[in-house]
Amino acid sequence: MDWAGSVSEDSVVKGMEFYYGKEKQKGKFACLKLVALTALCLVLISPAESFDPLDPAGNVTIRWDIMSWTSDGYLATVTLFNFQLYRNIMNPGWTLGWTWAKKEIIWAMMGAQATEQGNCAKFKLKIPHSCKRNPQVVDLLPGAPFNMQFTNCCRGGVLTSWGQNPSGAVSAFQIGVGLSGTSNKTVKLPKNFKLLGPGPGYSCGPAKLVPPTVILTDDRRRKMQALMSWNVTCTYSQFLASKNPSCCVSLSSFYSDKVTGCPPCACGCQNNDTCVTKNSKILQENVTSPHRKSDITPKPLLQCTHHLCHVRVHWHVKDNYKDYWRVKIAIINFNYRLNFTDWSLVVQHPNLNNVTQVYSFEYMPLLPYESINDTGMFYGLKYYNDLLMEAGAKGNVQSEVLMKKDKSSFTLKQGWAFPRRVYFNGDECMLPPPDSYPMLPNSAHKLPTSIVLMATYVGFTLFFHLVVTFFS
Numbered sequence: 436m437d438w439a440g441s442v443s444e445d446s447v448v449k450g451m452e453f454y455y456g457k458e459k460q461k462g463k464f465a466c467l468k469l470v471a472l473t474a475l476c477l478v479l480i481s482p483a484e485s486f487d488p489l490d491p492a493g494n495v496t497i498r499w500d501i502m503s504w505t506s507d508g509y510l511a512t513v514t515l516f517n518f519q520l521y522r523n524i525m526n527p528g529w530t531l532g533w534t535w536a537k538k539e540i541i542w543a544m545m546g547a548q549a550t551e552q553g554n555c556a557k558f559k560l561k562i563p564h565s566c567k568r569n570p571q572v573v574d575l576l577p578g579a580p581f582n583m584q585f586t587n588c589c590r591g592g593v594l595t596s597w598g599q600n601p602s603g604a605v606s607a608f609q610i611g612v613g614l615s616g617t618s619n620k621t622v623k624l625p626k627n628f629k630l631l632g633p634g635p636g637y638s639c640g641p642a643k644l645v646p647p648t649v650i651l652t653d654d655r656r657r658k659m660q661a662l663m664s665w666n667v668t669c670t671y672s673q674f675l676a677s678k679n680p681s682c683c684v685s686l687s688s689f690y691s692d693k694v695t696g697c698p699p700c701a702c703g704c705q706n707n708d709t710c711v712t713k714n715s716k717i718l719q720e721n722v723t724s725p726h727r728k729s730d731i732t733p734k735p736l737l738q739c740t741h742h743l744c745h746v747r748v749h750w751h752v753k754d755n756y757k758d759y760w761r762v763k764i765a766i767i768n769f770n771y772r773l774n775f776t777d778w779s780l781v782v783q784h785p786n787l788n789n790v791t792q793v794y795s796f797e798y799m800p801l802l803p804y805e806s807i808n809d810t811g812m813f814y815g816l817k818y819y820n821d822l823l824m825e826a827g828a829k830g831n832v833q834s835e836v837l838m839k840k841d842k843s844s845f846t847l848k849q850g851w852a853f854p855r856r857v858y859f860n861g862d863e864c865m866l867p868p869p870d871s872y873p874m875l876p877n878s879a880h881k882l883p884t885s886i887v888l889m890a891t892y893v894g895f896t897l898f899f900h901l902v903v904t905f906f907s
Contacts, residue, residue: 487671489781489810489858491803493519493597495630495637495669497531500648500661501622508539508615509622509662512650513547514587514607520598520801521779521812522671522861528592529606530631532571536623539615541565546585546608547572563613569627574606585609586653592633595777596861598799599814603777619663630669636676639669673862679703682864683744684857688752690847691873697742701865710739711771736771738826745770746823746859748780752852752873753835759791760845760852761837764813766859768823768830775823778832780813781858785851787811789839795820796834809855847875 487493496516501509515531517524530550540563541549553567574592575583587607595603616622628639647661673680683697703709737743747767754761766780781801788808790798801810813834815821820832845851850872857864 489783489801489803489856490520490522493522493671495519495524495632495671497628497630497639497667497669498648499625499642499665499667500650501663502659502661504617504662505542505611505613506617508542508611508613508617510609510611512607512609512661514605515594516597517594517604518597519671519861521596521781521858523596523599523604523777523779524592524594524632525776525860526591526593527633528574528590529594529633530571530573530592532569532629532631533625534569534627535615535625537615538568539625540613541570542611542613544572544608544610545583546588547574547610564611571629572608572610574608593776594632596779598801598812599777599779599797622663624665628667628669632671634676636671636673637669638672638675639667642667671861676862680865681744681862682746682748682857682859683742684854684864684866685747685749686751686853686867686872687749688847688852688873689754690752690875693873695867695871695873697740697744697747698865698867699741701742702744705739705741705743710737710743712739735773738769738771740769744865745773746775746864748857748859748864750854750857752847755847759837759839760786761835762852763833763835764796765831765833766823769826771826774825774830775860777821778815778823778860779858781810781856781861782813782854783810783856784854785809785844786838786841789841790836791839792837794835794837796832798836850874 496518498514498516499511500514501511503510513531515529540555542561543564549565549567549570549572551567551571552563552565553570555563555566558566575589576591577589579589585608587605590603590606592606593603594606597604624642624644626641628642630637630639642665644663644665646664648664650659650661651657652659679702681702683701685697686695687693735745737745740747745768747769749763749765749767751763751765752760753763764780764782766778768775780796787800787810790800790811793813795816796813797816799812799814800808801812802808803810815823815832823832824830850869853872854866857866
């Protein structure tokens with residue numbers, strides 16, 4: 436048979452159209468996959484677009500205001516605003532760095548200082564404060580000489596969160612820049628801004644020109660306008676800060692003897708280099724001769740635990756009343772070399788929309804989305820428990836929270852009474868898996884067991900009587 440002759444031209448044409456149509460569809464799908472992959476990569480590597488669902492607008496804004504021109508440059512005020520609701524910058528404080536666009540130098544500073552002077556050999560008469568092309572600047576320590584101070588300076592770089600204390604969330608310094616140009620057209624904006632707070636985690640976008648800032652004088656009777664202003668926005672990412680979490684959550688309740696601990700290796704796994712036992716000689720040496728205050732970032736000295744976290748948050752469902760229920764919260768520090776000043780704890784739970792009373796902690800509702808009120812921030816009372824001490828007998832703080840029940844949603848079943856998310860000092864803590872939560876005792880499981888036992892007993896009794904009767 437002539438197979439070639441039996442196939443019509445129309446069939447061949449349709450077959451070719453079908454084949455090439457399939458190939459085109461494959462090409463389209465491949466193109467869509469490539470576009471999706473590219474978009475995902477751009478999202479992941481975007482330097483200044485980190486997103487926190489509980490604080491979507493949180494960021495650190497650096498405002499640079501040129502207040503006057505000098506013979507070869509300008510005099511500017513640089514202000515840092517910590518607009519994050521619950522993430523503070525702890526001791527040893529912030530470090531701000533950038534790269535000059537031209538060959539600028541820093542003639543002088545007030546309220547802060549550059550960490551390195553650099554090579555200023557070409558200057559004979561007046562030596563600049565810093566000649567580094569990529570300077571790094573830190574805040575002055577408390578008690579700095581009066582003639583070196585500036586408004587909102589000299590706190591060692593410590594910034595509280597905007598939610599806890601807005602006045603403590605601002606830091607500023609004055610900088611005199613030379614070899615930069617003396618007009619709005621000749622000044623070039625610095626680039627490659629970097630912020631440490633105090634460690635990694637922040638990524639900064641490029642400097643952007645904004646309308647000149649209007650500043651009130653100290654007596655608030657006169658407004659002064661900057662000659663030129665630009666902003667830099669820095670956002671925080673926990674993934675950039677550390678590959679492991681720094682805290683974990685344990686759970687317990689009055690209706691169960693089970694205590695659900697932190698997941699094993701929640702923040703890393705034990706080895707001789709990462710932790711010490713309570714009776715370790717290293718720990719005794721650390722107590723008798725603690726690390727020097729000049730150490731910028733002392734190496735953590737953690738207590739050996741199965742979770743190896745710096746901090747553990749314990750949530751205990753304590754009481755269940757007719758119209759209210761009570762929770763006890765405890766925060767335990769396992770780091771022998773670090774205490775937490777102005778700490779904060781953020782919890783997400785549906786019943787936080789009905790908080791009646793909080794004992795020995797301050798409380799502030801967080802409303803990132805106005806229609807949802809399920810998130811709140813706890814922090815210490817000033818001069819009472821706002822300092823979480825290093826690991827040891829005093830390395831813990833605790834409180835109780837009384838909440839009014841919402842009869843339409845309240846239940847103790849299926850782990851509803853436990854938090855959905857927990858953040859300590861701005862970092863999300865690892866929760867145990869839901870199937871390990873303390874569960875309500877279920878009487879339904881006990882009933883079949885008792886019935887089976889009773890049926891077994893009755894059956895055995897009847898069988899015994901039958902045997903006795905048969906042999907008698």
